[in-house]
Amino acid sequence: MSRSSESSRSRRLWRSPGLGVVFALLVCLPALVPLVVIVGAAISPQAEVWAHLAQYVLPEVVANTVKLVIGVALIGGTLGTSLAWLTAMCEFPGRRFFDWALLLPLAIPAYVLAFVAVGFLDYAGPLQAWLRDIFGTSSWFPRIRSTGGTILVLSLAFYPYVYLMARSAFLTQGRRALEAAQMLGHSRQAAAWRVAIPLARPWIVAGIALIVMETLADFGAVSVFNYNTFTTAIYRAWFGMFSVSAALQLAGVLLLFVLLAFALERRSRTAAHFSSSRDLSREAPRLRLQPLARYSAVCFVALVFVLAFALPILQLLFWVFTRAMSDLDARYLGFVARSVVLSLSAAVVIVAASVLLAYILRRRPTTLTRSVIRVAMIGYAVPGTVLAVGILVPVILLNNFLQEQLRSWFGAAAPALLLQGTLLTVLIAYLARFLAVGFNPIESGLQRVTHSIDEAAAGLGVVGGALLRKVHVPLLRTSLATAATLVFVDVMKEMPITLITRPFGWDTLAVRVFEMTSEGEWERAALPAVAIVLVGLVPAAMLTRRGAHVA
């Protein structure tokens, strides 16, 4: 097999018209099917349930959801971007530690952080009890179970998505651009605001898009605050009123809003182009901060780390040692192993699919292809249980169909099929849910690889596979690692899909968390939660080491 004929064939394949969208549809199929199920249900509305929802439920949940999404996007986005700026662009004491440590909160599931925060900060919690001991009253203490408290805790839980994305942008671009801007006479602040941050915008926006979707889909954390959102309304219609169709219709409305928001965001930056001028051999030095700025930076970074990670993990460890040690047995090896196997396979599958999609979009950026991919991303905004059932039911229907075929061929001797209880189904469902998590970093990263780079390479005779291997992969390394880490840790924490699609006996760490929390035994859930953090930490540490090395 000759290399050149192979690559020219693959190039011809890429260029044939219409094929891009077919490929995109194929890769996105698992993500599109549940959406079709949801939209399909919206066609037969139940008038009576809807009248009730519209009068008593929707006004509150729409207002709450809007407040929550805007709040988390603003605070989480600001935290993530500013922390990434500090660790990627500046020099301050402890930077090397915080560079990777600020990623750790990613491994703490949001509902766990929420439970710890409420337990610690609510009226009956240790902090207010202590305040009452000293001052006699704690009534002036702000209520944690409030809109503000919910926004704050979710921001602390989700900021690492933006941090990771913005960090990758700054590392691959920022300091040289900043140097150039300063040479052109801008002050340092002006250079940051007018050059480096706008240049990192695709990454920051993609990160904020992830946390917006994560916030919309969240059920566990908002439940701890008893904060009613669109998602809690969906669950209420489903589990409280036994109206699956009303639940799916609500989910359909939610999806519509997400699509609309993304379309608006797209429109606002269609004209911009983002590319790289990165030159590894001549990286500019980090910014030296003034003493006052340096101390403020350290305090800020340390505060976020303590609130989002150190305190919660101490509380969890305390629970593990006081209440949950007796649960630790040999079975935990299996839980850890299964969690890692699922997370790793999902990371491989989803990153591969995302790379494929990103290249399809790069080679054939038609409106149709772009729309298909955009729509496939919103699985991340669908509440977990809804998506889990949305993917499971079609798989079961397929299974039933195949079973009928088998019966017609083999009669009574036909083997019993059980597609829904296989790892294949688990992975397909993860793909439906987490495609956005893999795709967003890779698509942003690919924008750094300009077509002129491709042309220059082609001029040197580097095309096809060699172009990917010699030029694209090195340039995309940080993005690929970011995508893989996010998917790995997200799958590690994922509960509803794992629960309903897992094969018999395939209990993971997240499943253990469910077993404990479903009857309110939060302290015992600390053990699997800490295990998730520990196993989730390994890739996080690896990623940032690698990132630091590259930078």
Add this chain to the structure above:
Amino acid sequence: MLSWISMRRAGAILGVLGFAAVVAACSRPPEQLVVYSARNEQLIKPMFDRYTAETGMPVRFVTDDAGPLIERLAAEGANSPADILMTVDAGELWHAADRGLLQPTESSIIDANIPASLRDPQDRWIGLSVRARTIVYSTERVQPEELGDYAALADERWKGKLCLRTSKKVYNQSLVAMLIAEYGEEKTESIVKGWVANLATEPFSNDTLLMEAIAAGQCDVGLVNTYYFGRLLREKPQLPVKLFWADQAANGVHVNVSGAGVTAHAPHRAAARKFLEWLSQPEAQSLFAALNLEYPASPTVPADAAVLAWGDFKQSPMNVAKAGELQSVAVKLMDRAGYR
């Protein structure tokens, strides 16, 4: 080129893995029981293990919330591997039966062990343990004589002193459903509105936080399932919070069940019935309830010693199926009353 080859190889490996998984799943169902359980693993696996040890019958199970399990059962239809659906709430069982997912199981053994009020009138499911939802109060600020039934918590005198768990929890939904069955919708709505007006703080996400709030002085009275009280008491024996048996003069304490039914297309129907019969017998009843400090469904079986210490009480004689039947009415009522 390298990356394409490795990608192709990864694809091939995935394909083989997927095929192997399908083939593995393709074997004929051996003689075993398959349970879809919304009751969590640590509360149910000891029962399965004991049964397997006694009878040699292996039990496989999946745990999840009842909602997804019921959707799965419905989609699987005649091809479902499940023999038994197990939940922690009568409403879910009623819902599953209502959708035709469970089949009747006639058994004189079950009839003898489990009272009729804790079984489906059409025998499609049975209660296996009783969960009582009653009043808790602060021993420091409340005299038990001040307390009465659920409706009395709507009195002006509890203004700013009542704590409730969220109306999202099915335990509160079935409690309100039972009140609707007793008092009718109109009166129940005014009771629930009274509760909401008396709230000391936003509803809590679970019963334990609620009791801790009473202990800390945020409120004086609340409603909880007794086993949460038992668990908390085990950790904090000095807790200044006590149980009060609600409505003893009239209807009795509201009870719900954790229960199970045989699925409509159970591949091992006879074995499933045998298992339910075994679960209804005294020895299994005692263990099943004790695992979570609940009450055995069988009235002749004594509860755990720690549970007995809270005293005897009169249960509401109403059939727990009512809770399921009226659940969606209750949820809408709570929405109207502003109970979040």
